Amino acid sequence: MKAEILCVGTELLLGDTVNTNAAYIARGLARAGVAVYHQSVVGDNPRRLREELERALKGSDLVITTGGLGPTYDDLTKETVAELFGKKLVLNEECLQKIRSFFERIGREMTKNNEKQAMMPEGAIVLDNPNGTAPGLIVEGKGKAVILLPGPPREMAAMFESRVMPYLSNQSDKTLVSRNIHVFGMGESKVESILREKMEKAENPTIAPYAKDGEMLLRVTASAKSAEEARALTQPVVKELCEILGDAVYGVDVADLQHALVEELLKKGRKVATAESCTGGLVGKRITEVAGASGVFDCGVCSYANAIKEKLLGVRHETLEQFGAVSPQTAAEMAKGVRRISGADIGVSTTGIAGPQGGTPEKPVGLVYIGIDSDVMTTVVETRLSRGYPEEREMIRYLASSRALHLALQAARMF
């Protein structure tokens, strides 16, 4: 099956909103085995929308749109698609009822123009929207289909997972199952050089590498008549890849480093505490992104100044004098200190130079020390995270926080 993605919205065209929907849908279609050759964005302009839809339907079996399903006069995606397929719009009572109860639930008044959202092309499949007022829909005709999804990413994503993915898998007699192998601390080119031959030869399952923000994801995707069968096909490949990559694999089918860490700590009944300098709270922020983090995280200290490193964390004045704040010695004492004051099982610290100012030849921008302190693992790791680009402060901080989370995960696994 060939598909196009067509996002509608003047806010996208003007760049006031970044188009995360297109990427989300593209990833979903890839999982479903649907090929995407083209993405486009048009404004809230019915003529251009119609031209673009006609062009897209010429070359593709399926067009997925986002946006233009709202209650206002310039939301016209549904009307344009109905016209294109020669279908009348009729009031859908069930939709209307759901929109009404949504407004009751959030305690706001439903206005007359919200009723427009319950008008549906004849024969359309309606897709509930538990997260908003605009239902989605699927319109089929002439051997083609258009799936219309709402613009707000939260609403779109929930609808895509609950309704569009099952619809797509019903269109095919194959079911795809993807497994995600998360790799940290091994560069993309290293992973590729180890696995290139295997990746090129792989057919079912396929193996695809994705690099992002200092991490690497290997996606193993199998196709079979049932999900069980497809999953069974992935099993030996996932096992083999994990063996080849060894410690560099931090998880299979986990969400990210912070989820892997929180899950591991919950499993082991252990707690972590953070002492941050250059990351300024980012490590704690990422840990507490995970719902339920309060079971494993009591305390973080952001000791940006030396005085606070001494006073709150008990870093020795002599250590700071002799080695400086950015040093393995300070990182070690910070990790030890936050563990002591919090009573956590693992203390993790960061101290480094995020830039753009503050670097010296001996301690350049990007130099970060990560400390770990626990009963079974005490270490400091030196990392150099600068690539020499301007405006890399946030990247350095993010990569440092990832490294800290990864080390904490390794420490948690040793219990």
Place this chain on the structure above:
Amino acid sequence: MKAEILCVGTELLLGDTVNTNAAYIARGLARAGVAVYHQSVVGDNPRRLREELERALKGSDLVITTGGLGPTYDDLTKETVAELFGKKLVLNEECLQKIRSFFERIGREMTKNNEKQAMMPEGAIVLDNPNGTAPGLIVEGKGKAVILLPGPPREMAAMFESRVMPYLSNQSDKTLVSRNIHVFGMGESKVESILREKMEKAENPTIAPYAKDGEMLLRVTASAKSAEEARALTQPVVKELCEILGDAVYGVDVADLQHALVEELLKKGRKVATAESCTGGLVGKRITEVAGASGVFDCGVCSYANAIKEKLLGVRHETLEQFGAVSPQTAAEMAKGVRRISGADIGVSTTGIAGPQGGTPEKPVGLVYIGIDSDVMTTVVETRLSRGYPEEREMIRYLASSRALHLALQAARMF
């Protein structure tokens, strides 16, 4: 002038990379007064790229592309554009020299295929790339122009600002100047209802509202023969809007809340300290995003557990027992506590329920208390940030952190 944006890259088509470039360029074009009617994405496929370019050049004067300028065999944007304009590719010695010195600077070996990046269509304007190896270029012909920019966002953005914006303003006898009025704590519909008539009547300068993540931006854009003249035209309008919106305006032409806060504290020679519960370090993380934050921020405590609130911040056991961790009393004692231990001039605290679990009828998900303590302003603000959506944990945390930054800014202004 009419323009299209065409982004090239299989990683965009498959959704492995979110297309932030299109939004960035679209915003820049809007600033330059260039209308954008269409954005599209194609993979690294020369035939489709050529079709898309031909289609785009039919309706537009200018096409800006990103991606496909790299050294590998599937990077073909430059070759395709040269062919389309009937221009030969010739080696540009100056480019070659610059690519060589880039590799020397980052200490990596230059491979043979990097030389391909120095091949340029005859007569093209070459755009230096201080952040990478692929130069950009502008190819003109047949009364149209194509601007080719590299794919990596950092490289693209730097080149866009330093070379593309001046090129665009040379194409026109008008200069545009935009001023940004940042509004916090007043909803989009409230702002629109106050200003609708003014916005509709405004011609030069225009007034456009943008809502994002709980904030509101009003952009005032004037067009004139010179930047000075355009800026002068914005002046009375900016002043009037600031008067109408009063305290809701937190800054004009500032980057964001955290930059406004750090700048205000630097100006006043004051410091802030954070005591975070539900935001888990996000407030500190946002403050330390600002380069130079170390001048105004020494200390943050993330007291996720009650024991840490007592031990590190000195919140009284009775307060936690009687009112609970999520209470105005606890928020007040947290702010006071972190100010005391850090010696900062302003203490700011957050305590609330980010969800999805942990809500009760009395203290529902989304209830957050923000505390402020300083010599001139001590207060606790109650906010209710849930909209009843699933998966809103990060949104609640982000909005709470914005509210905390905004209150801290108000406190800083009172010194």
